[in-house]
Amino acid sequence: MTIRHFITTQDCSRAEIDALLAQAAEFKRSPRGAQLAGRSIALLFFNPSMRTRTSFELGAFQLGGHAIVLAPGKDAWPIEFEVGSVMDGDTEEHIAEVARVLSRYVDLIAVRAFPKFQDWAVDRQDTVIKAFARYATVPVINMETITHPCQELAHALALKEHLGDLQNRKYVLTWTYHPKPLNTAVANSALLIATRMGMDVTLLCPTPDYVLDERYMAFGRQNAEENGGSLKVSHDIEEAYAGADVIYAKSWGALPFFGRWEQEKPIREASKHFIVDEAKMALTNNGLFSHCLPLRRNIKATDAVMDSPACIAIDEAENRLHVQKAVMASLLGAGV
Numbered sequence: 001m002t003i004r005h006f007i008t009t010q011d012c013s014r015a016e017i018d019a020l021l022a023q024a025a026e027f028k029r030s031p032r033g034a035q036l037a038g039r040s041i042a043l044l045f046f047n048p049s050m051r052t053r054t055s056f057e058l059g060a061f062q063l064g065g066h067a068i069v070l071a072p073g074k075d076a077w078p079i080e081f082e083v084g085s086v087m088d089g090d091t092e093e094h095i096a097e098v099a100r101v102l103s104r105y106v107d108l109i110a111v112r113a114f115p116k117f118q119d120w121a122v123d124r125q126d127t128v129i130k131a132f133a134r135y136a137t138v139p140v141i142n143m144e145t146i147t148h149p150c151q152e153l154a155h156a157l158a159l160k161e162h163l164g165d166l167q168n169r170k171y172v173l174t175w176t177y178h179p180k181p182l183n184t185a186v187a188n189s190a191l192l193i194a195t196r197m198g199m200d201v202t203l204l205c206p207t208p209d210y211v212l213d214e215r216y217m218a219f220g221r222q223n224a225e226e227n228g229g230s231l232k233v234s235h236d237i238e239e240a241y242a243g244a245d246v247i248y249a250k251s252w253g254a255l256p257f258f259g260r261w262e263q264e265k266p267i268r269e270a271s272k273h274f275i276v277d278e279a280k281m282a283l284t285n286n287g288l289f290s291h292c293l294p295l296r297r298n299i300k301a302t303d304a305v306m307d308s309p310a311c312i313a314i315d316e317a318e319n320r321l322h323v324q325k326a327v328m329a330s331l332l333g334a335g336v
């Protein structure tokens with residue numbers, strides 16, 4: 001792998017993504033190794049996690065390495081990211097020191113930092129992970145910021161395991177209701193990886209307010225063109241589900257309403273019928289269903305869908321372990 005960091009799959013060529021997936025499949029067949037022997041990774045969580053933390057810690061362990069988990073502002077000092085800041089507030093140290101000190105201790109730094117959900121123009125700059133990448137002298141891995149590239153790889157691996165060749169398979173990324181406005185990261189990432197795999201992608205959402213950031217829509221169109229797939233937006237549930245090979249569900253907040261969520265709430269509340277249920281899945285081409293998890297049952301998808309053979313969400317979650325081992329090993333030049 002020639003890239004220095006793993007922040008977005010858009011920095012990787014299709015060949016590099018395919019190589020990571022092949023390496024992950026190899027780790028799935030043969031989980032233990034010495035690719036990280038004597039090496040270490042710092043996992044910095046600015047937000048909660050179950051899957052990401054567990055799979056990174058175990059992945060490092062299974063390859064002979066060691067993971068250290070830090071939660072800045074909780075069990076580690078709160079970090080300042082503003083350049084030139086007069087630090088007379090709550091932050092105790094600057095990213096310029098944090099990233100460089102950690103780089104003296106560990107071989108990899110992984111970061112989870114969600115948007116603050118107040119101003120999308122600020123959040124879309126992805127300041128936290130970019131600051132780590134700027135100051136760190138070791139590779140930086142994105143554990144979910146405004147995209148979720150590790151989830152992308154796990155999703156792609158699960159789809160390939162179940163469908164084989166993904167070229168021109170009909171893929172629907174459907175918005176679903178959630179009582180809170182959630183991060184667009186997984187939705188952005190679903191568009192990136194599905195178009196990168198050459199799938200025919202439909203973004204299904206209640207209104208144009210829920211179309212994703214133009215940066216990711218543009219990457220999706222570019223990926224589709226380069227890989228022989230397509231990307232379109234639909235607000236018609238039946239049309240989108242008809243003949244679909246894959247239904248991928250995610251809830252997210254509408255970007256025009258960032259910081260004004262009380263105004264978005266009525267639109268979201270009126271769109272609960274986007275729930276993934278048996279009737280909608282019956283319209284598909286015996287399609288697969290997945291979600292990145294965590295998922296609120298009977299809000300985003302029904303029990304019947306979650307417990308059906310079509311649901312591959314558990315496979316996708318397992319694959320986080322394998323793909324992250326591939327990413328860590330590759331960044332350290334210790335691939336299979």
Ligand code: CP
Nearest residue numbers: 049050051052292293
């Ligand atoms: N899908 C995912 O990233 O799960 P966690 O939030 O539990 O890490």
